[in-house]
């Protein structure tokens with residue numbers, strides 16, 4: 106009987122330790138104690154005594170529903186402080202400088218590769234992420250982080266052209282509509298290209314029949330010609346408020362992320378109202394598919410709390426609410442069935458890829474040659 110009691114106590118202790126994330130030896134960050142004691146944890150397994158008061162989240166702009174942050178604070182007493190960026194390169198520059206103070210950043214695929222290679226990320230502790238079971242296995246284990254050792258998918262999306270059907274009643278099917286001077290001349294000052302070293306050269310590369318990862322010098326020279334010929338007609342290189350400017354009809358056309366176009370169409374909470382004339386297309390020459398991922402920084406001051414937040418965002422109800430608000434695509438398979446008919450209808454109208462569209466989409470990868478894009482982009486923007 107005594108032996109049975111000892112075994113039972115040992116078993117309970119093991120289960121409680123597993124719920125807390127195991128020993129400090131395998132856990133990242135400086136908040137993980139070695140004790141594993143968890144007298145404050147309710148059934149969700151979160152040890153409230155280990156939570157920080159604040160969490161610093163460096164995210165893309167217009168990329169989280171503020172109500173989700175309020176809910177997290179109400180439930181866990183943690184205030185999430187959000188700073189925003191509009192390109193992977195801006196985020197990387199801040200993080201590379203060190204001591205950014207941020208806990209979580211959201212790099213896209215190729216930027217995940219860069220961050221892992223440069224030792225900027227902390228490994229994720231999957232024992233603290235039970236809600237990983239809700240993610241679509243087809244969207245895990247991607248080329249940029251095999252085994253998801255450092256990154257967890259947040260949202261994914263596609264890049265194409267958003268346009269106002271009042272001005273383009275016959276639709277758009279080619280990058281020529283935004284890249285050819287003869288076609289954009291009537292819309293001078295009323296359209297934008299993304300302010301992005303991979304996206305904008307990538308679009309021009311696809312237009313000339315090349316991979317958006319091509320660093321062939323002749324192809325890049327042609328890209329430079331195309332983008333410089335287009336530049337006098339552009340309102341701006343813009344990755345920050347394309348959604349608002351399309352919705353208000355300051356722009357009639359824009360190189361755009363799918364969710365930004367969806368926001369222009371549907372509006373964004375209390376921020377601005379939508380415009381029902383906004384449509385989105387992946388041109389026949391093809392476009393980019395990408396995935397943004399949550400990553401805890403190597404020097405994150407609050408790594409335990411960061412895991413709790415990431416796990417919270419992977420709850421199907423939370424993921425569904427978030428994606429309804431921001432209009433991108435969730436990797437959370439169990440959230441999909443919770444989505445409204447309205448958002449599903451827009452996905453079906455081209456704001457999400459179908460099988461045919463997938464064939465025209467390409468991921469951006471990082472390789473030995475891809476720093477050429479940074480140089481090219483500096484030259485184009487400087488002229």
Ligand code: SPD
Nearest residue numbers: 165166167168213362395
């Ligand atoms: N407003 C949020 C935008 C997120 C876009 N991230 C993807 C970039 C892929 N190059």
